[in-house]
Amino acid sequence: MGDEYFIFADTSNLVCWHNLHFTRCIVSSGYAAALQSPEFRDLYLKGTADYLPFIANGSRSVGFVSLFTLNATSLYTVEYDAEITRRREFPTVPSRLSAVYAFASMDDCHKAHSLYGWDMATVRQFRLSQDELTRVHRANMQVVSLMRSCYPMATWSEADRVAVWQHYWKGRGAMSIEVPVLSDGKPTRQSCDSGEIWEYLIEGKLELVDAA
Numbered sequence: 063m064g065d066e067y068f069i070f071a072d073t074s075n076l077v078c079w080h081n082l083h084f085t086r087c088i089v090s091s092g093y094a095a096a097l098q099s100p101e102f103r104d105l106y107l108k109g110t111a112d113y114l115p116f117i118a119n120g121s122r123s124v125g126f127v128s129l130f131t132l133n134a135t136s137l138y139t140v141e142y143d144a145e146i147t148r149r150r151e152f153p154t155v156p157s158r159l160s161a162v163y164a165f166a167s168m169d170d171c172h173k174a175h176s177l178y179g180w181d182m183a184t185v186r187q188f189r190l191s192q193d194e195l196t197r198v199h200r201a202n203m204q205v206v207s208l209m210r211s212c213y214p215m216a217t218w219s220e221a222d223r224v225a226v227w228q229h230y231w232k233g234r235g236a237m238s239i240e241v242p243v244l245s246d247g248k249p250t251r252q253s254c255d256s257g258e259i260w261e262y263l264i265e266g267k268l269e270l271v272d273a274a
Contacts, residue, residue: 069164070185073184132214158206200261226239
């Protein structure tokens with residue numbers, strides 16, 4: 063695992079623009095908090111820091127929610143379930159809720175561009191500074207993309223959700239799941255494959271390499 067990474071840096075965002083033009087670096091939120099707060103630093107190093115902005119309502123287990131509620135909450139539920147599995151089983155791995163997202167090669171940037179239309183002109187190269195707070199995790203971002211599209215399509219058991227996010231946090235590759243669909247007006251099931259694009263979740267300080 064090298065020290066140089068590529069990031070889609072959205073300079074239409076004022077904070078990102080300021081970072082690139084003045085500090086010439088990007089710092090993850092967990093790393094920054096650990097530098098500023100001794101109390102948080104201890105939690106960070108132990109893997110007990112809490113990054114969740116909202117706690118799921120226990121009444122969701124009743125199972126009676128509208129389609130609107132399901133669609134409105136599904137994106138957060140994906141991240142919530144991913145974070146709960148990380149906290150329980152992979153506590154010192156960077157959280158998706160605090161890390162910087164990066165790619166190890168321009169080839170992976172082009173793959174993301176081809177699938178999602180992300181602007182290649184915004185890609186910048188960074189070098190990761192290393193210290194005791196620096197953490198890096200390699201994961202298949204397509205697992206997350208797959209679940210974002212599939213969560214609203216079915217009711218997922220806790221065992222199913224845990225299995226998906228264990229797969230993700232263990233750094234495994236492509237995965238397949240089955241979802242209910244309509245075919246010729248009849249309900250059936252369809253297999254969906256995630257594919258692979260490798261991204262890096264980084265807790266640390268990344269310094270700008272290029273001058274663009």
